[in-house]
Amino acid sequence: MNSLRAAVAVAALALSVGASEAKTYRWITFKPQGAGDAQQRSTQWFVDEFAKRTGGKHTIEVFWGGSVAGTREIPTALASGVGDFGDIITPYFPDQFPLNNAVGFFIPQPNNTREIGELMEKWHAEIPQFEQELANSGIKAVGFRPLESYGILCTEPVESVADFKGRRIRSYGFAYPKLIEALGGSPVSIATSETYEALERGIVDCTPIGPALARGWKYDEVAKYYIEYPIGASFGHLLAMNLASYEGMDEETRAIVDQLGKDYLGVYADMLDDDESTVREAWESELGVTVIDPGVSTEDMATLSANEGIQEVRKDWIERATALGVDPDPIVAELEFK
Template sequence: MTGFPRSGLLGSAAVGLGLLAAAWTTSATAETYKWITFKPQGAGDAQAISTQWFVDEFKTRTDGKHQIEVFWGGSVAKTREVPDSLAAGVGDFGDIVTPYFPDRFPLNNAVGFFIPQPKSTMEIAELMETWHATYPQFGQELTSQNLKAIGYRPLESYGLLCTSPVRKAEDLKGKRIRTYGFAYPALVEALGATPVSIATSEAYEALERNILDCTPIGPALAHGWKYDEVAKYYIEIPLGASFGHLIAMNLDTYNGMDEETRTIVDQLGSEYAKAYSDELDATIAQVRAGWTEKGVEVIEFPTEELTSIVGDERIQAVRKEWINRADAAGVPSAEIVKELSF
């Protein structure tokens, strides 16, 4: 009978079983993580583009062993559902719009109490990273809810988009200006204008119908929401960048990663703000370049006329509210306040 010797058959079988076991082990340890976001995939803005950057880099740096699948456009969790969905493990990564949860994340909403302030998008991202590294209370605010911040996505520096020219503080008297959050209502009142609470999605029509005279916004968002179709004056009033989104993870997922993968996530989180900020800057430059043809006039606002009102008691009362929260949490607030002051 012609064939393999018995020892050869056993050897071949052993090799085959070994290859099968190796393949099974590789398959068992490979992971596909879920990223849940409210952003539409085709938005084409800095937020969506930088999210895809993170996903692509994660796959590359893990040599394709792990990957992230993005569930775009609120398909798994709407904007206000993301923190609970992440905490419950419905997703592994996600975008938390921090200002929507002022009582849930009071420390991480610090910047929202200090408008106007002098910092840019990248500077605010760096401050947030520093605060998380320096004051454990910032992170504990998240870990207590089974969440972990791995990156920071501040919004762009804001000015005012208006339906008529504003060249000095006096021109703002009586204007109806869209407000939200903590600092903007107090700031608008201190400027002698009238704060009006209107949702982002409704502001286009409000500007078009003269229900609003102005809205605080940056060039990229003004173009993205098409507000610059109905309001043709962009006022360079230095409101500063405001903090927008945490790039967060389910804490159990993060802790369950092997050390190598966790290190990659930490590196990407640290690099994320630069990738996002670079994309945002490119978008802003493109929007500004197109404004001339679109008939949008950019008007410089005297900085001193804004900074001179920061001492107004209404503005200071808002800032004091956050200071009290920080003090109660054991965070020394003086250095943070100094960073966010002109």
């Protein structure tokens, strides 16, 4: 927190000069520079493209690895002007950003990474409350970074959905505990950083995750069975700006940022697809991970989603959206199995 306070003071001085004149913007992120995954590479792509499209007039300096603000500090740091750009792990802030966390209440859902990103773009363009929710915190969304489509990684084979019964499955957030209970499993709340050891020691038998993330966290070293259970993509990260920094840009630069945000989704999704393909190839060869398809249909997922516990979570979001003046029905329709 000391680094965050110091950065606030520096940012306040910079803003007093005038954000519209800034030529070097600051991007604060939790991602390590050497991560090498789609999230880190696409961040670097955005930064490089910004310099290129502004003809070098403006640049972005990235402060990697939480060096300025940790994951849970970034919204406050952006709002305070510590950073001009930053990536926010949206599910960490369901009460602050309930609308922008809509997907997190609708797990499982049928959309993939690109489709979730496109839905977020659509909702921001068509429903003013999505942007206003962020503006209330001094933030502007300039891009969207959904996570990959998830299955379930286990330490033992799961040949059918019935085999999830009695399994201890890693859980988090609002929707996953109810999904796990609907499958007959026992939800166990464990942090991402602690899941490797939990799988290794048998504290949990399975965890919902996608291939690229499973490899990134090395969970596939201790859990060798990936179940193609169609949970869908979760919404992950907002690419956000300090609202004053965004509004202080000249019209040309602001238009470049807007277009970069639109282009970003396709670039990121392509990188994520490449990562997943590489991981699946490694699973088949040197890593020895067995992929199991339990034969779950769209109809099966629709039936599961009708579970009372799952519906309770969805009703919670519907009530929040309604209270904010949003018609939830069109959004819900996009997130249901049909």
